[in-house]
Amino acid sequence: MATYKELKAQMAELEAQAAMARAAEFQEVLAEIRAKVADYGFTEQDIFGRASGRPTKRAKSGAPAxxxxxxxxxxxxxxxxxxxxxxxxxxxxxxxxxxxxxxxEDEREV
Structure with missing residues:
Protein backbone atom coordinates (compact mmCIF):
# COMPACT_ATOMS: atom_id res chain seq x y z
CA MET A 1 0.00 0.00 0.00
CA ALA A 2 1.26 3.50 -0.90
CA THR A 3 2.04 6.02 1.79
CA TYR A 4 0.34 9.39 2.16
CA LYS A 5 3.39 11.22 0.77
CA GLU A 6 3.52 8.96 -2.29
CA LEU A 7 -0.19 9.43 -2.98
CA LYS A 8 0.18 13.17 -2.55
CA ALA A 9 3.08 13.21 -5.07
CA GLN A 10 1.02 11.16 -7.54
CA MET A 11 -1.90 13.55 -7.11
CA ALA A 12 0.32 16.56 -7.81
CA GLU A 13 1.74 14.86 -10.90
CA LEU A 14 -1.76 14.01 -12.17
CA GLU A 15 -2.94 17.58 -11.58
CA ALA A 16 0.00 18.90 -13.60
CA GLN A 17 -0.78 16.44 -16.43
CA ALA A 18 -4.45 17.45 -16.37
CA ALA A 19 -3.54 21.14 -16.57
CA MET A 20 -1.24 20.49 -19.53
CA ALA A 21 -3.93 18.45 -21.33
CA ARG A 22 -6.51 21.17 -20.73
CA ALA A 23 -4.18 23.86 -22.06
CA ALA A 24 -3.46 21.78 -25.18
CA GLU A 25 -7.15 21.15 -25.89
CA PHE A 26 -8.24 24.68 -24.98
CA GLN A 27 -7.02 26.34 -28.18
CA GLU A 28 -8.54 23.61 -30.39
CA VAL A 29 -11.94 23.85 -28.74
CA LEU A 30 -11.88 27.66 -28.83
CA ALA A 31 -11.02 27.65 -32.55
CA GLU A 32 -13.90 25.20 -33.19
CA ILE A 33 -16.38 27.35 -31.29
CA ARG A 34 -15.27 30.54 -33.05
CA ALA A 35 -15.61 28.85 -36.46
CA LYS A 36 -19.15 27.64 -35.69
CA VAL A 37 -20.17 31.05 -34.33
CA ALA A 38 -18.89 32.68 -37.52
CA ASP A 39 -20.53 30.06 -39.79
CA TYR A 40 -23.96 30.20 -38.16
CA GLY A 41 -23.96 33.84 -37.07
CA PHE A 42 -24.68 33.13 -33.40
CA THR A 43 -24.93 36.08 -31.04
CA GLU A 44 -24.00 36.19 -27.38
CA GLN A 45 -27.71 36.20 -26.52
CA ASP A 46 -28.26 33.04 -28.63
CA ILE A 47 -25.55 31.19 -26.77
CA PHE A 48 -25.89 32.45 -23.20
CA GLY A 49 -29.53 33.50 -23.12
CA ARG A 50 -31.02 36.80 -22.11
CA ALA A 51 -29.47 37.28 -18.66
CA SER A 52 -25.94 36.16 -19.56
CA GLY A 53 -25.17 35.56 -15.90
CA ARG A 54 -26.21 38.97 -14.61
CA PRO A 55 -29.57 39.91 -13.21
CA THR A 56 -31.50 42.40 -15.29
CA LYS A 57 -32.22 45.82 -13.88
CA ARG A 58 -35.89 46.52 -13.45
CA ALA A 59 -37.36 49.95 -13.48
CA LYS A 60 -38.57 51.06 -10.10
CA SER A 61 -42.27 51.55 -9.91
CA GLY A 62 -41.96 54.36 -7.43
CA ALA A 63 -44.68 56.63 -6.25
CA PRO A 64 -45.79 59.40 -8.62
CA ALA A 65 -44.53 62.89 -7.96
CA GLU A 105 -46.58 80.35 -8.26
CA ASP A 106 -45.70 79.94 -11.94
CA GLU A 107 -47.88 82.90 -12.91
CA ARG A 108 -46.30 85.18 -10.28
CA GLU A 109 -42.78 84.51 -11.57
CA VAL A 110 -43.66 85.55 -15.13
Missing part, protein backbone atom coordinates in the same frame (compact mmCIF):
# COMPACT_ATOMS: atom_id res chain seq x y z
CA UNK A 66 -46.81 64.99 -5.75
CA UNK A 67 -44.73 68.15 -5.34
CA UNK A 68 -42.87 70.29 -7.89
CA UNK A 69 -40.36 73.08 -7.33
CA UNK A 70 -41.65 76.00 -9.45
CA UNK A 71 -38.16 77.40 -9.94
CA UNK A 72 -36.32 74.29 -11.14
CA UNK A 73 -39.08 71.86 -12.00
CA UNK A 74 -37.64 69.24 -9.63
CA UNK A 75 -40.23 66.83 -8.24
CA UNK A 76 -40.72 64.84 -5.04
CA UNK A 77 -43.17 62.06 -4.27
CA UNK A 78 -43.65 63.04 -0.65
CA UNK A 79 -41.89 59.89 0.53
CA UNK A 80 -38.49 59.74 2.16
CA UNK A 81 -36.32 62.69 3.05
CA UNK A 82 -37.67 66.02 1.84
CA UNK A 83 -35.48 67.84 -0.70
CA UNK A 84 -33.88 71.13 0.26
CA UNK A 85 -36.33 73.23 -1.78
CA UNK A 86 -39.32 72.06 0.29
CA UNK A 87 -37.92 70.86 3.61
CA UNK A 88 -38.34 74.21 5.43
CA UNK A 89 -41.74 75.11 3.92
CA UNK A 90 -44.43 75.38 6.57
CA UNK A 91 -47.24 74.94 4.05
CA UNK A 92 -46.37 72.50 1.26
CA UNK A 93 -49.71 72.95 -0.51
CA UNK A 94 -48.27 75.61 -2.81
CA UNK A 95 -45.87 72.98 -4.24
CA UNK A 96 -48.57 70.37 -4.99
CA UNK A 97 -48.75 69.21 -8.58
CA UNK A 98 -52.14 69.58 -10.20
CA UNK A 99 -53.39 72.08 -7.67
CA UNK A 100 -53.89 75.81 -7.92
CA UNK A 101 -50.86 76.35 -5.67
CA UNK A 102 -48.18 75.42 -8.18
CA UNK A 103 -49.96 77.16 -11.08
CA UNK A 104 -50.26 80.40 -9.12
Missing amino acids: RYRDPKTGATWSGRGRAPSWIKDAKNRDRFLIGSQGCAL
Whole structure:
Protein backbone atom coordinates (compact mmCIF):
# COMPACT_ATOMS: atom_id res chain seq x y z
CA MET A 1 0.00 0.00 0.00
CA ALA A 2 1.26 3.50 -0.90
CA THR A 3 2.04 6.02 1.79
CA TYR A 4 0.34 9.39 2.16
CA LYS A 5 3.39 11.22 0.77
CA GLU A 6 3.52 8.96 -2.29
CA LEU A 7 -0.19 9.43 -2.98
CA LYS A 8 0.18 13.17 -2.55
CA ALA A 9 3.08 13.21 -5.07
CA GLN A 10 1.02 11.16 -7.54
CA MET A 11 -1.90 13.55 -7.11
CA ALA A 12 0.32 16.56 -7.81
CA GLU A 13 1.74 14.86 -10.90
CA LEU A 14 -1.76 14.01 -12.17
CA GLU A 15 -2.94 17.58 -11.58
CA ALA A 16 0.00 18.90 -13.60
CA GLN A 17 -0.78 16.44 -16.43
CA ALA A 18 -4.45 17.45 -16.37
CA ALA A 19 -3.54 21.14 -16.57
CA MET A 20 -1.24 20.49 -19.53
CA ALA A 21 -3.93 18.45 -21.33
CA ARG A 22 -6.51 21.17 -20.73
CA ALA A 23 -4.18 23.86 -22.06
CA ALA A 24 -3.46 21.78 -25.18
CA GLU A 25 -7.15 21.15 -25.89
CA PHE A 26 -8.24 24.68 -24.98
CA GLN A 27 -7.02 26.34 -28.18
CA GLU A 28 -8.54 23.61 -30.39
CA VAL A 29 -11.94 23.85 -28.74
CA LEU A 30 -11.88 27.66 -28.83
CA ALA A 31 -11.02 27.65 -32.55
CA GLU A 32 -13.90 25.20 -33.19
CA ILE A 33 -16.38 27.35 -31.29
CA ARG A 34 -15.27 30.54 -33.05
CA ALA A 35 -15.61 28.85 -36.46
CA LYS A 36 -19.15 27.64 -35.69
CA VAL A 37 -20.17 31.05 -34.33
CA ALA A 38 -18.89 32.68 -37.52
CA ASP A 39 -20.53 30.06 -39.79
CA TYR A 40 -23.96 30.20 -38.16
CA GLY A 41 -23.96 33.84 -37.07
CA PHE A 42 -24.68 33.13 -33.40
CA THR A 43 -24.93 36.08 -31.04
CA GLU A 44 -24.00 36.19 -27.38
CA GLN A 45 -27.71 36.20 -26.52
CA ASP A 46 -28.26 33.04 -28.63
CA ILE A 47 -25.55 31.19 -26.77
CA PHE A 48 -25.89 32.45 -23.20
CA GLY A 49 -29.53 33.50 -23.12
CA ARG A 50 -31.02 36.80 -22.11
CA ALA A 51 -29.47 37.28 -18.66
CA SER A 52 -25.94 36.16 -19.56
CA GLY A 53 -25.17 35.56 -15.90
CA ARG A 54 -26.21 38.97 -14.61
CA PRO A 55 -29.57 39.91 -13.21
CA THR A 56 -31.50 42.40 -15.29
CA LYS A 57 -32.22 45.82 -13.88
CA ARG A 58 -35.89 46.52 -13.45
CA ALA A 59 -37.36 49.95 -13.48
CA LYS A 60 -38.57 51.06 -10.10
CA SER A 61 -42.27 51.55 -9.91
CA GLY A 62 -41.96 54.36 -7.43
CA ALA A 63 -44.68 56.63 -6.25
CA PRO A 64 -45.79 59.40 -8.62
CA ALA A 65 -44.53 62.89 -7.96
CA ARG A 66 -46.81 64.99 -5.75
CA TYR A 67 -44.73 68.15 -5.34
CA ARG A 68 -42.87 70.29 -7.89
CA ASP A 69 -40.36 73.08 -7.33
CA PRO A 70 -41.65 76.00 -9.45
CA LYS A 71 -38.16 77.40 -9.94
CA THR A 72 -36.32 74.29 -11.14
CA GLY A 73 -39.08 71.86 -12.00
CA ALA A 74 -37.64 69.24 -9.63
CA THR A 75 -40.23 66.83 -8.24
CA TRP A 76 -40.72 64.84 -5.04
CA SER A 77 -43.17 62.06 -4.27
CA GLY A 78 -43.65 63.04 -0.65
CA ARG A 79 -41.89 59.89 0.53
CA GLY A 80 -38.49 59.74 2.16
CA ARG A 81 -36.32 62.69 3.05
CA ALA A 82 -37.67 66.02 1.84
CA PRO A 83 -35.48 67.84 -0.70
CA SER A 84 -33.88 71.13 0.26
CA TRP A 85 -36.33 73.23 -1.78
CA ILE A 86 -39.32 72.06 0.29
CA LYS A 87 -37.92 70.86 3.61
CA ASP A 88 -38.34 74.21 5.43
CA ALA A 89 -41.74 75.11 3.92
CA LYS A 90 -44.43 75.38 6.57
CA ASN A 91 -47.24 74.94 4.05
CA ARG A 92 -46.37 72.50 1.26
CA ASP A 93 -49.71 72.95 -0.51
CA ARG A 94 -48.27 75.61 -2.81
CA PHE A 95 -45.87 72.98 -4.24
CA LEU A 96 -48.57 70.37 -4.99
CA ILE A 97 -48.75 69.21 -8.58
CA GLY A 98 -52.14 69.58 -10.20
CA SER A 99 -53.39 72.08 -7.67
CA GLN A 100 -53.89 75.81 -7.92
CA GLY A 101 -50.86 76.35 -5.67
CA CYS A 102 -48.18 75.42 -8.18
CA ALA A 103 -49.96 77.16 -11.08
CA LEU A 104 -50.26 80.40 -9.12
CA GLU A 105 -46.58 80.35 -8.26
CA ASP A 106 -45.70 79.94 -11.94
CA GLU A 107 -47.88 82.90 -12.91
CA ARG A 108 -46.30 85.18 -10.28
CA GLU A 109 -42.78 84.51 -11.57
CA VAL A 110 -43.66 85.55 -15.13
